[in-house]
Each structure stands twice: as C-alpha cells, then as structure tokens.
Amino acid sequence: MPLFAIPFPMIDPIAVSVGPLAVRWYALAYVAGLLIGWWLAKRIAANDALWGATRRPTPLEVDDLILWVAFGVILGGRVGYVLFYNPLYYLDNPLEALQVWHGGMSFHGGLAGAALGIILFARSRTLPALPIFDLCSAVAPIGLFFGRVANFINGELFGRVTDVPWAMVFPTADAQPRHPSQLYQAALEGLALFVLVQVLVRTGALKRPGLVGGAFLAGYAVCRIVGEEFREPDAQIGFLPGGLTMGMVLSLPMLALGVVVVVLALKRARRA
Structure with missing residues (x-):
C-alpha cells in the first residue's frame, strides 16, 4: 500500500437546496448532458455537407427527438x-x-430505452431509424462524461484497491486507497469516445447510415470493459465466473453488435 493517498474531495452531492427542494449534481449531470447534446445535435442535423443525400431529422424535429430519447x-x-x-x-x-x-x-438499460425511443420517433415521422441513431450516437458521450463526473462527486462506483500514487480513499467505501475509476471512465467513455465519433462525423461517416452508431456501440463497449478492470464490482453481485463483471458481460454483445453494424454500413456504402 502507498504511504499516503489523495484525500477524496468532499463535495456535497446536493448542488442547490431551497427548503425541502434539493437539486443534486447527478440530476444536473443528466440535464447538462441532454441540453448540450441537444444543442450539438441540432447543429449537426442542420449541416447538409455532413449528410449528403441521407435523410435525417430537421433541427426542429430534433426538438421533439430529445424528449423521446x-x-x-x-x-x-x-x-x-x-x-x-x-x-x-x-x-x-x-x-x-x-x-x-x-x-x-x-447505461445498457438506458441505451435500450433510447433505441426504443428512436425507433418510435422514426416511425412517427416516417424517417429511417439508422441516421437518427447515428445523430444520437454523435452526442451521447457528452452525457456519459457528465454522468461519470457526477458518480465521482457522489463517491459512488469507486475503483478497486490499488497502490498507484493517485489512489484515493473514498469515505463511502472504506479506509483503503482505491482507483478513481469514475474519472477513468469519464475520460474513456466521455472524452475519448466523443473525439472518435466527432472525427467520424467530420470525415463523412453520416453519409453511411449506421457507421457512427455502430462505432459508438463498439467503442463504448471497449471503453467500458477497460474501465471495469479498475472499478469495484457492485457489492450485491461481485465478480462473475472468469473474473468478469456485470458491466463486462453486458458490453460483450454490445461490442459484437457494433462491429456487425459497422460492417453492414460499409458494405451498403460500397454497393451504393
């Protein structure tokens, strides 16, 4: 064990409190992710050069889409x-x-719910679902970043015991130094994945329906599996056979699906 560990910054999980009403950082993280994602999605939807002839929702339709998602x-x-x-x-x-x-x-449940919302929205507007999924995938890492930062503020989903110099003692866990795995995941699932999907968007991937969405699925799965190597498993579940965690198990089919979607998108592009 290290001779010392970085003390956890004790941040009140309640951002604003007025009488009985308390607004938590976790709720604000969801709001920030949705609002910034909505703003960026409208800008991407309005840029004809990024889409070519691909049908996608208009900026006004994005206003309704955000509610469904x-x-x-x-x-x-x-x-x-x-x-x-x-x-x-x-x-x-x-x-x-x-x-x-x-x-x-x-997250995996939220992804399934978002996918269902996208499908229902696409049917209500007679739009193809894949370009909408691509659009949402292009902005989703923003919400993931804020969500992981909120996990850190709450002192939850902390990492495994370690002796790295930047280890932290989380009061919500015990007195042992642990990986600040929430910050690792914010960097991987939020920042790194955002850079990946934005590079794809700016290099014409939206003209190949499914490519950005498939890359997001596969990219998130890889980032989550890596992050799970440092994160303490949920106490009520623990480690699964083979040293796997529930997050890893749920991410493996997501990785396979993402690869399949990317391959199919590239094949359709070649045929076109």
Whole structure:
C-alpha cells in the first residue's frame, strides 16, 4: 500500500437546496448532458455537407427527438438497473423501483430505452431509424462524461484497491486507497469516445447510415470493459465466473453488435 493517498474531495452531492427542494449534481449531470447534446445535435442535423443525400431529422424535429430519447434513457436506465443489478432486492421491495431519486441507473438499460425511443420517433415521422441513431450516437458521450463526473462527486462506483500514487480513499467505501475509476471512465467513455465519433462525423461517416452508431456501440463497449478492470464490482453481485463483471458481460454483445453494424454500413456504402 502507498504511504499516503489523495484525500477524496468532499463535495456535497446536493448542488442547490431551497427548503425541502434539493437539486443534486447527478440530476444536473443528466440535464447538462441532454441540453448540450441537444444543442450539438441540432447543429449537426442542420449541416447538409455532413449528410449528403441521407435523410435525417430537421433541427426542429430534433426538438421533439430529445424528449423521446430522454424518456427512453430514464425509463430504460432504471428498468435495466432493477433487472441486471439488483432484481432480488426490488422483487421484495417493488415500490422502491419507482424511486429514481435514490439512485441506480444502468447505461445498457438506458441505451435500450433510447433505441426504443428512436425507433418510435422514426416511425412517427416516417424517417429511417439508422441516421437518427447515428445523430444520437454523435452526442451521447457528452452525457456519459457528465454522468461519470457526477458518480465521482457522489463517491459512488469507486475503483478497486490499488497502490498507484493517485489512489484515493473514498469515505463511502472504506479506509483503503482505491482507483478513481469514475474519472477513468469519464475520460474513456466521455472524452475519448466523443473525439472518435466527432472525427467520424467530420470525415463523412453520416453519409453511411449506421457507421457512427455502430462505432459508438463498439467503442463504448471497449471503453467500458477497460474501465471495469479498475472499478469495484457492485457489492450485491461481485465478480462473475472468469473474473468478469456485470458491466463486462453486458458490453460483450454490445461490442459484437457494433462491429456487425459497422460492417453492414460499409458494405451498403460500397454497393451504393
């Protein structure tokens, strides 16, 4: 163990409190991710040079799309957490599954909910779903970045015990120095993945429906699997056979799907 560890910066998880009303950093992270993603999505949708002849939602339709996606993320994220990470607890306490403000969201569930929202929106507007999925994938890492930073502020989803010089002691865990894995994941799933999808967008990938979305799926899966190597598994689940974690297991089919979507997008482009 190191002779010292970086003390965890004690940040109040409540950003603003007015009487009984408390606004948490975690909620503000969701709001910031959605608002900045919405702003960038409108700019991308309005740029004809990025899309060529590909049909996509107009900037005005993006205003409606954000509501469909936001609802899908919140509903899917909560259902995914209940089913994947703590089903027995919520089976005994079903009403607590509705108490989203107590925390507990799953990215993979949120992704499934967002995908359903995209499909329903596309049908309601008679638009192809793949370009919409590409557009959402181009801005999704923004929300992932803010979400991981909020995890760090809350002192949750902390890392495994380590002796690296930048180890931190998380009061919500124990007195042992641990990886600040939330920051690792913010850098990987947020910053690195954002750079990847934006490079693809700026080099014409939106003209090949599915390419940006598939790259996002595969890229996130790789970043999540790497991040899980440093993150402490959820206490109620622990390690799975082979030293895997639930996050790794859920990311493996996501990686396979992303690769398939990318290959199909490139094949369609060659045929065209």
